[in-house]
Amino acid sequence: MTLPRLVVAAAASSAGKTTIATGLMAAFTARGYQVAGFKVGPDFIDPGYHALATGRPGRNLDPVLTSERLVPALFRHGMQTGSPTPARLAIIEGVMGLFDGRLGSDGFGSTAHVARLLSAPVLLVVDAAGSSRTAAAAALGVRDFDRRLNVAGVIVNRVASARHGAELARVFEAATLPVLGIVPRTGRVVAPSRHLGLVPAAERHESSATIDALAEHLATHVDLAAVADLAAAGTRPGRLALAARRCRHAGRRVADGRGAGRTSLHLSLCRDH
16 A cells, blocks of 8 residues: 655744645645645644645644654554545645754654654745745755755745746756745735644634635645655655554544634554554
8 A cells, every 4th residue: 555645844933834734735635635634743733724624634643742663653544544535645744843853852753753754755845935045045955954854845935926936946946956836925815823823723713715715825836746746756665664553543532622722632542562
């Protein structure tokens, strides 16, 4: 069984990872793909948007709260459950900057760590606001920081104008970084935030409409076929051989609260032996 997959990452928070990842999930789902959405780390808000975009539960992948050994198993479990039909594409949203993990641990639990555990290619979201050539220089630094990773392409986000986008495309081509999308700023898609991050999808009555608009925006400005090809490059087994370990859905909830300020959490258990 092949498991096409990719990790959506950035050099820092607030570059647009959630916007791009959720928009890609929704755009592929609208085109008939069975998409599974994942979030690196324990964040409970972003998976709510992933669930709205895909129609499947949003899942977390966190080697800090579980273990390195269980991340591939939990990933495969998420691909195969949550819907009558197994997913055929996984989009994994990163956390913070690509290499940011537990302090003092050389990046344990980071997006890069999880990408390596899953042998997944990385799609880098580059925030182009206020820059042009420098955006490519920063992306090159991210790509070359850890050669164990496959940073296979970029989506340039928050582009100010057609001229700005053309300059960015030229610069990234010269830097030999494949550009899979040039995404302009838009006022149609607004995801409000607060001190803990985004406002949960369940607290926003307009969330479905926002995700529909986001899917349309991404489909217009991103080469979805190229993104699918990039994900297909992640089908080599790698560490996913570990996913043969027993993993079961517990059939119960850790917490079930509906309404403002609360969310539902689902428990998946894997045997780490």
